[in-house]
Amino acid sequence: MSLKIDWSLVARKVFNKENLIAIVVVGFFPPIIGTIRAFSGLDPIPEGYQMVDFGIGFIYSYIVTATLFYGSAAIIHLLNQVLPWKGNVQKRIFLEIIFILSFSSTAQGLILYLLDGTPLLFIKTGLEFKDYVENILFSNAITIIVVILMEGIYFFRNWRETVLATERLMKENAESQLANLRAQLDPHFLFNSLNVLTGLIRQDPKKAETFVEDFARVYRHMLEVNNRMVVPLEEELDFARQYLNLQQIRFKEGLVVNWNLDGMHVDSYLPPLSLQELISNAIKHNVVHESQPLNLDIEVGPKYLEVRNNYNLRSDQSASTGLGLENIRERYRLLQQKEPEFSRKNGQFIARLALLEIEE
Structure with a gap:
């Protein structure tokens, strides 16, 4: 395992346009789903709910989404440097799951603690232990899904680059062999x-x-x-x-x-x-x-x-x-x-x- 880390490379990989777009898309759905569930009777409508609370829900969603997404992306790109997938598949899967779930649980719990009693946590104040557990489990589930998608995109890009590189090598090799045959x-x-x-x-x-x-x-x-x-x-x-x-x-x-x-x-x-x-x-x-x-x-x-x-x-x-x-x-x-x-x-x-x- 190499411990040499290029922090500037990690920063470029984490804070880029593609990740920002992903955060905008992912963060859009939780408040929409929550509102649909509330008005369909699946969840109780908070007392004194107003349309302004709908907008506040988006702010809260994007705070959580950005924190978990950027944090998980940083963990992935750090591991790419110190523990690449090649030759370390089992160890990489184990450590990536542990690090990301630990970060996600800690970050979600800290956000709930800091926002408890503020307008950004309008649904309920005075959170209980089960509220923390429910929110952490929900955020962990979403985080794992997003991480799987991120790694899937990473593997697809690597596969595509490998295929293109292989095709270039095959073409160069074929041209070289043809040149040798013409020389014969x-x-x-x-x-x-x-x-x-x-x-x-x-x-x-x-x-x-x-x-x-x-x-x-x-x-x-x-x-x-x-x-x-x-x-x-x-x-x-x-x-x-x-x-x-x-x-x-x-x-x-x-x-x-x-x-x-x-x-x-x-x-x-x-x-x-x-x-x-x-x-x-x-x-x-x-x-x-x-x-x-x-x-x-x-x-x-x-x-x-x-x-x-x-x-x-x-x-x-x-x-x-x-x-x-x-x-x-x-x-x-x-x-x-x-x-x-x-x-x-x-x-x-x-x-x-x-x-x-x-x-x-």
Whole structure:
């Protein structure tokens, strides 16, 4: 238990606008209830009762309400400093109840004693012991209800702040992980492209030079989208066309691409370079030759993008880094979207990506 108390903080927490409004609201009801009970016959009407006494009842109510409310609030905020809830729940509940009931009983009894015989205690003078007990029990009951509400508001605010802080941390963590995944994707793309370039240098040095120029344009685009979490579907499709043109410099009739965009919605999005990665994966792992062409079918529907290719694995595959498809899958997880589907069916490898919608 820490005994270091910031009294200025306690004062700011106790004497503020919100607490003043609460006192005005809570103190309003006791005289109203008392008047209703008296005129309905539940309680006797004091002899010589006048309308001025109704106003005096409000003064008395606000004296009691302000004293008990501010005192209880001070006890709560003092305990928040010396005995916080975390790790001390049982002890905190016990001490808070003891301190507040002790204060409430003492304060209510003292108020009754000091006001006995004054106009502010117009209902009865010469109070007896049972009058003290009844008033103290009533005020304690009201005080406990108000304290429960105060602590409930305190816990709700802390819960809300914790949720917001957790969401901020999750977002920052997701953005950090996405940045790491994009950093992984760059060398993966470069690795595959250098494999293509190596083959071209042997076969056609002039075409290799053209390939380098086109590759520079493609890679520039990749750098431009590096810090974006999603890109418009049309932008991703345009980049995929550029990338395919780059690949067809080498493969010619060995790479056949069929586009089906009839069901496309232009207001959809994809993680950047995801379509290019599917194309790259198909080219890297399958035979691409004029005698055994690689057929790519790219179809875009209202809710998905699907890439299908004939499954004809190369016998001389280079070592795979394994980053491509897993990278896409992980990016969808971090974006909290439906995971991509990868499957083999009827001699085809099928990859399906859910199209994303951006909330305004």
